Amino acid sequence: MAVCPHEWLLYCRPGFEKDLSAEISEKAAHVGQVGYPITASGSGHVRFVLDPATPANDVHRNLPLASLVFARQSLVAFPPLDDLPRDDRLTAIVELVVASGWSFESIWQETPDTNEEKALAGLMKALRKPLESTLKKRGALRRKAGGRRLHLYWTAGDRVQLAISFPGNRAEHLDGIWRLKFPREAPSRSTLKLEEAWHVFVPRDAWPVRLNDAMQAADLGAAPGGWTYQLVRQGMYVYAIDNGPMDATLMATGQVEHLREDAFVWEPPMRLDWLVCDIVDKPMRVIDMVERWLIKQWCREAIFNLKLPMKKRWEEVARCLTRLEESLHRAGVRAQIRARHLYHDREEVTVHVVLQD
Numbered sequence: 001m002a003v004c005p006h007e008w009l010l011y012c013r014p015g016f017e018k019d020l021s022a023e024i025s026e027k028a029a030h031v032g033q034v035g036y037p038i039t040a041s042g043s044g045h046v047r048f049v050l051d052p053a054t055p056a057n058d059v060h061r062n063l064p065l066a067s068l069v070f071a072r073q074s075l076v077a078f079p080p081l082d083d084l085p086r087d088d089r090l091t092a093i094v095e096l097v098v099a100s101g102w103s104f105e106s107i108w109q110e111t112p113d114t115n116e117e118k119a120l121a122g123l124m125k126a127l128r129k130p131l132e133s134t135l136k137k138r139g140a141l142r143r144k145a146g147g148r149r150l151h152l153y154w155t156a157g158d159r160v161q162l163a164i165s166f167p168g169n170r171a172e173h174l175d176g177i178w179r180l181k182f183p184r185e186a187p188s189r190s191t192l193k194l195e196e197a198w199h200v201f202v203p204r205d206a207w208p209v210r211l212n213d214a215m216q217a218a219d220l221g222a223a224p225g226g227w228t229y230q231l232v233r234q235g236m237y238v239y240a241i242d243n244g245p246m247d248a249t250l251m252a253t254g255q256v257e258h259l260r261e262d263a264f265v266w267e268p269p270m271r272l273d274w275l276v277c278d279i280v281d282k283p284m285r286v287i288d289m290v291e292r293w294l295i296k297q298w299c300r301e302a303i304f305n306l307k308l309p310m311k312k313r314w315e316e317v318a319r320c321l322t323r324l325e326e327s328l329h330r331a332g333v334r335a336q337i338r339a340r341h342l343y344h345d346r347e348e349v350t351v352h353v354v355l356q357d
Helices: 017-030 056-062 090-100 121-137 191-201 204-210 226-233 283-295 313-330
Strands: 007-011 035-038 045-050 073-077 106-110 149-156 159-165 216-220 237-241 256-259 272-277 299-307 335-340 348-355
Touching (some): 017 313, 045 056, 106 121, 121 149, 216 299, 272 283
Antiparallel strands (some): 007 073, 299 348
């Protein structure tokens, strides 16, 4: 009989382990999954250990990655293999894979997003070919294995955690990170936050319909234009609302109307397709503003950031999202709300809302 994994392994931004632990503990309890988190500050991941009678597949399925805020990746995992012999790391790994009964189409070797773990790149490169060859011979690595992927999560040269992921409920980038190239002509690096948000929240095949040159948008707190740049690049006409100066190159496109007004009180002249906002202010004040836009249905979709406090970040996110959900429900406005801590975010969370007409 195959041995069963009883851990849920989640990656996160180093420094946000407590926030992810608080989130998954609360959400797991809500769906009746018994377990406890194990983590260390700065480790870049959380292990959620389940009751031995509960397969990790259950919590992984009941709490998909798309429903989590602080997680970059979500995997079904075994406990780490510790004290691997430096002259033979392969045997223990292969034995556990074979005992699991797992089959998969690819193997990813990963480390936490820290400088110390990046030094393991040489080890992972050296192991890649012999690992693939051995697992092919043992029948674990093969074609047509349902898109499953084996993950080897290295946290030290003698410590690795084996996990598996499933298509449709995982991040499709190494370490769960979208690494985007900064456009030289963009006014600020904040532009990458909106680009990543579109990749995460809007399916790529829907971009022609939901991001196109027939649309109009508002960027609240726009200056100098990092987010406006992304809207213009999609061909949109943009109302840039900010008392500060906008980038001259953006203004020269003819696609931007710069209004030196208070973003918290400005009203659009018509219903717009997009509202975006990266204002630095208290999270609940931003919620107040966006809530007004959504209840009055001044836009069809919105992406905005909530700047987080230094402590109890999950609690603040949960409070803001609950408030927004309840307000829209009372107003009879149907909406899909998602929030993620993106790679290009720092002390903030990005929220996406789609109004459902």
